[in-house]
Amino acid sequence: MSTVAFRHVGKRFEDGSQALTDIDLDVADGELLVLVGPSGCGKSTLLRLLAGLESVSEGELLIDGEVVNALPPQRRNVAMVFQNYALYPHMTVRGNLEFPLLMQKRPRAEIRERVSAVAAILDLTPLLERKPRQLSGGQRQRVAMGRAMVREPRVFLLDEPLSNLDARLRVRIRGEIAALQKRLGSTMLYVTHDQVEAMTLGDRVAVLNQGRLQQLATPRELYRRPANVFVAGFMGHPGMNIFPAELLDTGDTDLCLRWEGRTLPIPPERQAALRPYVGQPLQAGLRPEAFHPPAERLAWLVAEVANVESLGHEQLVYLQGEPPLVARLDAAHRARVGERIELGVDMGQLYLFGTDGVTLDWPGEA
Numbered sequence: 001m002s003t004v005a006f007r008h009v010g011k012r013f014e015d016g017s018q019a020l021t022d023i024d025l026d027v028a029d030g031e032l033l034v035l036v037g038p039s040g041c042g043k044s045t046l047l048r049l050l051a052g053l054e055s056v057s058e059g060e061l062l063i064d065g066e067v068v069n070a071l072p073p074q075r076r077n078v079a080m081v082f083q084n085y086a087l088y089p090h091m092t093v094r095g096n097l098e099f100p101l102l103m104q105k106r107p108r109a110e111i112r113e114r115v116s117a118v119a120a121i122l123d124l125t126p127l128l129e130r131k132p133r134q135l136s137g138g139q140r141q142r143v144a145m146g147r148a149m150v151r152e153p154r155v156f157l158l159d160e161p162l163s164n165l166d167a168r169l170r171v172r173i174r175g176e177i178a179a180l181q182k183r184l185g186s187t188m189l190y191v192t193h194d195q196v197e198a199m200t201l202g203d204r205v206a207v208l209n210q211g212r213l214q215q216l217a218t219p220r221e222l223y224r225r226p227a228n229v230f231v232a233g234f235m236g237h238p239g240m241n242i243f244p245a246e247l248l249d250t251g252d253t254d255l256c257l258r259w260e261g262r263t264l265p266i267p268p269e270r271q272a273a274l275r276p277y278v279g280q281p282l283q284a285g286l287r288p289e290a291f292h293p294p295a296e297r298l299a300w301l302v303a304e305v306a307n308v309e310s311l312g313h314e315q316l317v318y319l320q321g322e323p324p325l326v327a328r329l330d331a332a333h334r335a336r337v338g339e340r341i342e343l344g345v346d347m348g349q350l351y352l353f354g355t356d357g358v359t360l361d362w363p364g365e366a
Contacts, residue, residue, distance in 0.1 A: 002064045002154035002187050003029050004050065010058035011045055011211075019045045020211045023059070032181050032188045034202030036195060037234070042211040043191045047157045050189065051080045063154055079148035080157040083164065085140045087132040093119075093143050094128040100151050118146045121180070137165045138173050145180070156181075156188040162197065170194075174201060195235055199223070207231050229357040232285050238316060240351065241325045245284035247277050247352075257284060257350065260321055264299040267348050273361055277352060282360070285351035288316065291327030291343045298344030305335050317341075 004027035011020040020042045027033045035043040048054040050061055052073035060067050068076050087096050094115060101111045119125045122142045132140055141161055148156055158177075162170045178201055181188050192198055198205045199219040207214040207222065207230075215227040226232035226240075233239040245259035247266070255266040255274055266274055294300045303319040310331065317335045319325040327343055335341055352360040 004155055005062040008059040009056055011049060012057040018211055023213050025206060025216050027187060030185045030187055031203045034198040034205045035191045036198035036205055037208035039193060041208040043208050044159050047159050047189060047191055051078055051157055052076050077153050078155040078157055079151050079153035081144045081148050081161050083160040085144040087140060087143055089132050092129050092131055093124055096143055097146050097150055100147060114150045118149045122146050138169050141173055156186050158190045160191055225362050227359055229283060229353045232351060236287060238288055238326045240285045240287050242283055242285045243323050245282055247274060249278050262301055264345055264347055277360060281355050283353040288326050288328035290346045290349040293333050294342050294344040299347050300342055300344045302340055302342050304340050305337050308335050308337060
């Protein structure tokens with residue numbers, strides 16, 4: 001397929017608002033790159049710039065090494081699948097699939113061949129004579145994908161294509177998209193605000209916030225080694241517990257972490273790495289899975305239960321405090337609202353961030 005590159009790309013709208021600032025990243029040939037972030041972070045704008053639906057204010061866009069800033073959308077040979085599918089309601093599935101090829105004035109024989117091939121891949125052959133109103137949400141999504149595929153584009157751009165589907169259907173269609181992308185070997189940029197989609201779909205994930213790229217990495221690296229507080233709190237469900245804290249030297253060569261009157265010991269294997277941060281203002285981070293029933297090898301704390309969310313095989317236990325903490329516990333560990341419970345804390349899973357939000361230290365690989 002194709003490579004894509006963003007070189008210090010910025011986008012400023014006519015009202016003066018800055019949607020994107022200094023975006024610099026590369027997408028490899030055949031890679032599925034997911035763009036994720038909260039609403040308004042600029043991820044959809046980035047796709048629209050690449051598609052030619054918006055103009056670049058600063059920097060360069062490259063497809064296969066060619067600068068495409070000035071190329072009109074039809075000459076970029078990229079295909080975009082929108083959130084609402086954008087199907088023509090008066091056309092059949094066949095008509096929707098044929099339309100982009102008719103606009104390109106392709107021979108009728110070629111059109112029939114391409115439509116038949118794509119319909120077979122997407123299991124749309126039995127539906128070719130139906131109209132969009134006669135289709136389910138998942139079927140409409142496959143038609144939208146098929147309309148992009150028949151063009152044989154250099155790059156696929158998908159803008160939150162599953163957001164209108166129910167939860168079970170999203171999971172199934174997500175798997176279909178991943179399998180289809182691998183089968184085609186296509187270069188794909190996929191926008192979502194759903195971090196589960198991002199972590200399960202992407203070869204790599206680009207995390208954006210307020211128009212800036214926060215981190216570009218594999219899903220595992222994002223989760224294990226977040227670059228800053230934003231990525232740490234955004235990736236993971238629930239997000240990482242992050243709170244102001246300080247490292248103390250007890251005077252007997254041991255370090256401990258103190259916050260809200262609590263003092264928890266730092267494991268011996270992490271003390272050398274953390275000692276340079278003693279006395280500095282810090283933010284500490286612990287993921288919900290760092291909390292366990294008390295055990296000899298763990299530090300422990302006592303806190304009042306503010307809320308419990310049962311998920312069947314596990315439960316999320318919210319603890320009173322400022323900020324409140326959330327622990328992910330096995331369902332067998334019964335917690336009740338209002339009671340005070342003891343929890344073990346795996347301090348080997350401690351993250352530290354500077355006051356600027358940049359990660360200072362993270363746990364070793366599990």
